[in-house]
Amino acid sequence: MRYAWLLLISVNLFGHDFWIEPSTFHPAVGQTVMLGLRVGQDFIGDPVARSAQLIDAFTARDARREQPVNGFENRDPAGFVRIERDGVAVVAYRSKANFVELPPQKFAEYLKLEGLDWISDTRGHREHFFRYAKTLLRTGNTSSPPSHVRDFRYDIVPESDPWSAKPLRVRLLFEGKAARGVLVTAIHRDDPSLRVSARADAHGRATLKLPKGGVWLIKSVYMIEAPKDSGVDWESLWASVTFER
Amino acid sequence: MGVRHVRALILIFAIGSPISAHEIGTMRVDVVFHRDHTWTATVIGTRRFVPQAIDIRFDGVKVANDRLSGDIPPHAKTFTWRYSRAYSTYALSLRNEGQSAARQWIESDAASKTFVLSRAVVPPTRLETIRQYLALGFTHILPEGLDHILFVLGMFLLTARVRDVLAQVTAFTLAHSITLGLMMYGALSVSPRIVEPAIALSIAYIAIENVVTAQLKPWRVAIVFCFGLLHGLGFAGVLKELGLPRSQFLPALVSFNVGVEAGQLTVIAAAFVLFAYWWQSKNWYRRRFVVPASAAIGAVGLLWAVQRVAS
Numbered sequence: 001m002r003y004a005w006l007l008l009i010s011v012n013l014f015g016h017d018f019w020i021e022p023s024t025f026h027p028a029v030g031q032t033v034m035l036g037l038r039v040g041q042d043f044i045g046d047p048v049a050r051s052a053q054l055i056d057a058f059t060a061r062d063a064r065r066e067q068p069v070n071g072f073e074n075r076d077p078a079g080f081v082r083i084e085r086d087g088v089a090v091v092a093y094r095s096k097a098n099f100v101e102l103p104p105q106k107f108a109e110y111l112k113l114e115g116l117d118w119i120s121d122t123r124g125h126r127e128h129f130f131r132y133a134k135t136l137l138r139t140g141n142t143s144s145p146p147s148h149v150r151d152f153r154y155d156i157v158p159e160s161d162p163w164s165a166k167p168l169r170v171r172l173l174f175e176g177k178a179a180r181g182v183l184v185t186a187i188h189r190d191d192p193s194l195r196v197s198a199r200a201d202a203h204g205r206a207t208l209k210l211p212k213g214g215v216w217l218i219k220s221v222y223m224i225e226a227p228k229d230s231g232v233d234w235e236s237l238w239a240s241v242t243f244e245r
Numbered sequence: 246m247g248v249r250h251v252r253a254l255i256l257i258f259a260i261g262s263p264i265s266a267h268e269i270g271t272m273r274v275d276v277v278f279h280r281d282h283t284w285t286a287t288v289i290g291t292r293r294f295v296p297q298a299i300d301i302r303f304d305g306v307k308v309a310n311d312r313l314s315g316d317i318p319p320h321a322k323t324f325t326w327r328y329s330r331a332y333s334t335y336a337l338s339l340r341n342e343g344q345s346a347a348r349q350w351i352e353s354d355a356a357s358k359t360f361v362l363s364r365a366v367v368p369p370t371r372l373e374t375i376r377q378y379l380a381l382g383f384t385h386i387l388p389e390g391l392d393h394i395l396f397v398l399g400m401f402l403l404t405a406r407v408r409d410v411l412a413q414v415t416a417f418t419l420a421h422s423i424t425l426g427l428m429m430y431g432a433l434s435v436s437p438r439i440v441e442p443a444i445a446l447s448i449a450y451i452a453i454e455n456v457v458t459a460q461l462k463p464w465r466v467a468i469v470f471c472f473g474l475l476h477g478l479g480f481a482g483v484l485k486e487l488g489l490p491r492s493q494f495l496p497a498l499v500s501f502n503v504g505v506e507a508g509q510l511t512v513i514a515a516a517f518v519l520f521a522y523w524w525q526s527k528n529w530y531r532r533r534f535v536v537p538a539s540a541a542i543g544a545v546g547l548l549w550a551v552q553r554v555a556s
Contacts, residue, residue, distance in 0.1 A: 039268045044293060
């Protein structure tokens with residue numbers, strides 16, 4: 001069975017990664033790129049249909065302007081964008097709050113899995129989670145890394161050329177400031193068992209030595225205490241970036 | 246986007262959105278419980294489905310399964326579904342054949358709510374099977390099998406002597422049991438286009454012989470035996486339409502045959518009580534009752550024969 005090995009990888013599934021899968025990571029000028037939303041684990045995910053109830057913002061920004069990503073409600077792919085010029089277009093998806101409550105044991109395991117070891121689970125196990133997913137579409141031979149997405153509360157910002165063979169330097173920013181000590185993980189699409197992880201330093205910086213080319217998902221989860229009147233204990237912020245090098 | 250995707254999205258519209266915002270995937274699962282005591286699941290909207298990750302439970306007991314179909318266990322009352330490789334919220338539709346579907350949203354790898362199976366889809370116990378097929382066999386004669394009723398009456402009208410009736414009924418029973426069994430086990434196959442007109446002719450023959458003679462001739466039992474073979478083929482045609490449960494083939498077959506037998510004996514008993522008991526010793530019994538009644542039965546048999554050939 002082709003996917004039988006999937007059962008051998010991780011067994012569950014406390015919180016799921018969320019990312020954007022474009023129809024191509026290297027579009028030509030004038031080309032329309034289909035943008036699929038995916039939720040899953042180990043870079044293996046279910047397509048998520050476009051939902052106005054979920055989307056807080058869905059935009060594409062190139063060197064000159066930002067435009068909304070259009071699409072049809074309840075459809076997969078969730079959106080499409082036309083590439084207008086050479087350079088990097090950053091497609092960014094920001095979700096509204098989703099609620100989840102995990103049993104205590106699962107919550108503890110989830111904290112461990114996502115490297116959230118500074119969180120105390122005595123506070124409770126109810127949370128709102130937010131998605132901050134982006135994908136990098138490269139047209140031409142630009143090598144300049146894209147900047148921080150302003151509206152993302154939590155963001156993985158490449159600081160070196162993501163398309164070069166050199167180790168990738170990233171900065172993790174929570175509300176524009178360095179997120180210290182968080183875990184950041186890179187997963188290869190064609191070989192999800194190929195994972196590279198690092199902890200952010202005091203400046204929120206981490207270096208990922210990606211061993212080969214192909215499509216990569218870089219993900220990280222940040223967690224903070226929820227506001228008192230929110231009805232939950234925590235807010236978790238799920239950042240991801242996909243690109244092909 | 247294929248037709249199936251469109252259907253899945255129509256479903257999403259049709260059953261509305263879940264109460265709070267969830268990451269709804271494109272996967273949709275339809276599970277149908279069939280009257281032949283099997284279940285089938287259809288999964289659409291995903292290319293990554295892993296059947297080994299299904300957790301199917303009847304009455305809370307996990308079924309070893311890596312396929313999207315299977316038998317419903319005897320006595321099962323409830324069903325739950327879980328798919329551990331789902332990451333998004335998806336629509337699950339559960340339906341007893343012939344009823345409307347119950348739909349629910351499943352949060353990624355969570356288990357479904359318990360679904361109650363209808364009695365029609367759950368395999369009956371052996372006792373229930375026997376009871377059911379006895380009834381089916383009986384009602385196939387009384388009241389549904391007018392042609393068989395007329396044939397049995399034809400046998401009975403010749404003579405109401407117990408020994409003569411018994412000889413004919415035994416020959417008839419033995420014969421129809423043989424062909425019914427052979428047909429149901431697939432050893433024999435005869436088209437209803439031949440069987441049905443032949444049954445009608447057998448009725449006509451028996452009745453006409455009653456008009457011609459008042460005695461049980463030696464060949465009569467042999468002919469009744471041959472006609473019994475024909476009627477067995479007719480019973481098998483009906484039983485094939487009704488279907489026999491795979492797991493309880495023999496008890497169902499035997500019960501049906503016994504039910505048929507009981508129906509025939511009831512016809513004979515009723516005929517005896519209603520007229521033979523009172524009138525068979527009268528000197529007009531044959532002239533005024535047996536001959537006209539047999540002639541009428543013979544006419545009906547001939548009419549049916551023509552109709553069945555024509556249709």
